[in-house]
Amino acid sequence: MTTHAWPQSARLDAPRVLDRIFDITGVRLVLEGPCPGGEIGAAYVSWPDGRRSVLTSARTQCGPLADRARQAGVPTARHELTARVDGVRVIVQQRLPGVPPVTLDTALVRQMLQVNDRLAGVLAGEPAPQPAPLHLTADGPGFCLHEPLRQYSDRSARLLERVRATGAASGSQMIGDDLVHMDFHAGNVLVDDGRLTGVVDWDGAVRGDRHLDLVTLRFYLGGMAPALTGPVDERLALIPARRRRAYWAHMSLRQVDWSIRHHDAATVEKWLTVAEEGMADR
Incomplete structure (x- = not known):
């Protein structure tokens, strides 16, 4: 997975x-x-x-x-x-009960949406740190690197141009009072008999906009279970298009860069396809 x-x-x-x-x-x-x-x-x-x-x-x-x-x-x-x-x-x-899900279904997606709802405003009232960077116009610290996309293929280079243009037009930072997991997908939840029993791997968690986690989930489902994207799309349709574009550009850069450096060509092409489809829609 x-x-x-x-x-x-x-x-x-x-x-x-x-x-x-x-x-x-x-x-x-x-x-x-x-x-x-x-x-x-x-x-x-x-x-x-x-x-x-x-x-x-x-x-x-x-x-x-x-x-x-x-x-x-x-x-x-x-x-x-x-x-x-x-x-x-x-x-x-x-050690929490449950194991990572073997199969995905609408019930699990809806439980993950409920988790996302619970993180709304969790950090309100606390001193605000610097806004979390999305790395759309410059490299992140060991991830969201630009050069791998520039060098890998003409296709990935074109995606990078769109990512950078989105950063210039829509901003490259995330603000908000929500708690954002930053790696929110089905591989980081545990289930037991269909019930979500744990959310793991909080290493990247930051203060910001919980909708970025929904974009992460939507990106993942686009590559792994596209038939299940409907409930997430309904939620994302409620936020401004400018934010959706910035968050999708972040995920496109992050996943394609990571795949170029750590996975095979077929995996890179899969995530390039998801990235391009989302950039076209947003």
Whole structure:
């Protein structure tokens, strides 16, 4: 399954990390095996008392924002242990029930829309940081890179021109008081018997406009399950076209750049097609 992953330097080397956690904290965690899905790697581990958790890594101190989402009614995992291992932040977090969905359906999409609703205004009243950049006119920090699109093919170069033009015309920042997951797609939720039981991977979460998460979901569905896009399109039709264009341009740049650098040619072509169809509609 393709995911819109935020970049990491390498996949998690769970055995080495667990040894280092023991050296640092004196806590001996036992490796149970890899978690399904994802591109950076995560692993199931158990504590000496038998409690079961998940080991993963993060670029940011995302625990407080995941806590805010949980307070708003979104099922998220509590962070139980954090450590720096060879310059990388690693996290042992609560293991939520459920697994990533094997198939997608309208019921899951509607549950994800409900999650998005709960994140509206979650950060209102707090000191506002700088607006979150969309990287439409300049490279992002290790993702949303422009040069791969410029060099890959004439098709990707034309997409980049449209992305940059959208940034110049519609702006390249996101503002708002919502909590934005920033990687909101079916690969980052857990389900149990059809019920959404968890939203994971809050590493990129920021303050901004929750509708960007809906654009992320819509982009993903366009490539993986186009028959399910209707409910998301209905929501996105309610926001100004200028914002939709900017958010779609961001996702187009982000996913095509990532695919060029990490996936095969067929995957690149698939996401180019999704990107182009969306740019034409918006």
